[in-house]
Amino acid sequence: MKLLYFAWVRQKIGRSDEEMKLPDGVATISELLLMLHARGGGYAEAFAEPWRLRAARNQEHVPFDAIIGGDDEIAFFPPVTGG
Amino acid sequence: MSVRIQRDDFDIGAECDALTGQNRNIGALVTFLGLVRGNDDLIALTLEHYPGMTEREISRHIAAANARWPLLGATVIHRIGRLVPGDRIVFVGVVSSHRKAAFEVGEFLMDYLKTRAPFWKREDRVSGTVWVEAKSSDEDAADRWNAR
Numbered sequence: 001m002k003l004l005y006f007a008w009v010r011q012k013i014g015r016s017d018e019e020m021k022l023p024d025g026v027a028t029i030s031e032l033l034l035m036l037h038a039r040g041g042g043y044a045e046a047f048a049e050p051w052r053l054r055a056a057r058n059q060e061h062v063p064f065d066a067i068i069g070g071d072d073e074i075a076f077f078p079p080v081t082g083g
Numbered sequence: 084m085s086v087r088i089q090r091d092d093f094d095i096g097a098e099c100d101a102l103t104g105q106n107r108n109i110g111a112l113v114t115f116l117g118l119v120r121g122n123d124d125l126i127a128l129t130l131e132h133y134p135g136m137t138e139r140e141i142s143r144h145i146a147a148a149n150a151r152w153p154l155l156g157a158t159v160i161h162r163i164g165r166l167v168p169g170d171r172i173v174f175v176g177v178v179s180s181h182r183k184a185a186f187e188v189g190e191f192l193m194d195y196l197k198t199r200a201p202f203w204k205r206e207d208r209v210s211g212t213v214w215v216e217a218k219s220s221d222e223d224a225a226d227r228w229n230a231r
Contacts, residue, residue, distance in 0.1 A: 006133055007203035008214045059136035061199065075133060075201075079217030082130070082161060082202025083117060083173055083193060 001070055003036075005046070006077035009053065012046035022070040029055045030064040032074065046076070054079055084149070084157050086141045088132060090164040092171055102156050102178045109155050113185035115175040115193055121168025124209035130163045130172070133201035137161070144195040151191075152184040159192060161202065191228055198225040 004017045026032050030050075037047035047053070050064070056075040057066055068074060085101075087093075095116060103109050119128055145157050160174040175192050179185040204215040 004133070006201065007131060007205070056133070056136060056201070059133070059139050061140075075136070077133070077201065078203065078214065080198065080201050081204045081215040081217050082132070082200050083197040083221075 001068070002073045004073065004075040006075065008078060009046045009076050013042045022068070027067055028064065029057070029062060029066050029068060029074065032068060033064065033076070036076075052078060084142070084145050085159070086138050086145070087158075087160045088134070088137055088163055089160065090162065092162070093160050093174055095171075095174065098158055098160070098174060098176055102158055102176050106155060106178070108180055109178045110180045111178065111182040111185040113177050113179075113182070113189040115173070115189050116171060117173035117193075119166045119168050119170045119172050125168055126207045126209065127168075128166045128172075129205045129207070130161075130166065131203045131205070132161075132163050136201050140200050141192075141196065144192060144199070148188045148191055152188050153179055153181075154184065154188055155179050157188065157192065159196070161196070161200070163202070194221070194225040194228065197221040 001020055001022050002017060003020055005013050010016050023035060026035055033047050033050055036043050053076055055062055055064060057068060058073050095114065099112055099114065103112060141159050148154055154177065156178040158176040162172050166172055175189055177185045177188045198221050206213050206215060
């Protein structure tokens with residue numbers, strides 16, 4: 001799967017994207033978020049406060065209980081501030 | 084229907100002409116122009132976006148507007164990159180036969196652009212650099228379209 005990070009999430013992690021194999025036991029956005037948080041360092045910082053984050057699956061907004069698959073593009077970012 | 088995400092500035096007159104074209108059924112053209120507001124100690128804004136999703140999200144809302152109002156055309160332009168106070172940042176132009184639909188669609192598109200289109204603003208201030216926080220008042224503005 002492809003992971004994308006934007007705004008301060010990208011800054012804290014120190015990269016804008018990465019490829020990853022969907023780990024066993026990870027079926028939802030929440031579970032992915034917890035797994036990434038457990039990596040520590042910038043990931044721990046970026047995912048420390050999940051309520052400050054939003055997610056997209058294949059370029060559509062989704063809630064954290066959304067199911068994810070191995071070929072998905074998943075993005076994590078703060079609430080949007082365009083316009 | 085046109086959606087453009089670009090670094091360059093745009094010409095409002097040219098955009099209006101392109102929207103109306105030769106369509107004699109158009110009786111109303113409503114535009115919204117957003118500018119970078121130079122309050123406090125703002126030096127510049129830097130806008131980042133999610134290429135692909137941004138265009139999809141805005142196009143989806145134009146399609147939703149098209150299903151709800153008698154729309155004859157719409158253009159949304161959003162700039163990215165570094166912008167300074169006074170710069171044009173966003174343009175929404177809507178054409179319809181009558182003004183009511185055009186006004187409503189302009190507001191509808193802006194409300195959703197603010198809350199759903201994946202853009203993020205970083206502010207360079209004299210006091211330092213900060214990411215702009217989303218406002219709940221913007222969420223409320225978008226939510227009212229669901230209640231109707």
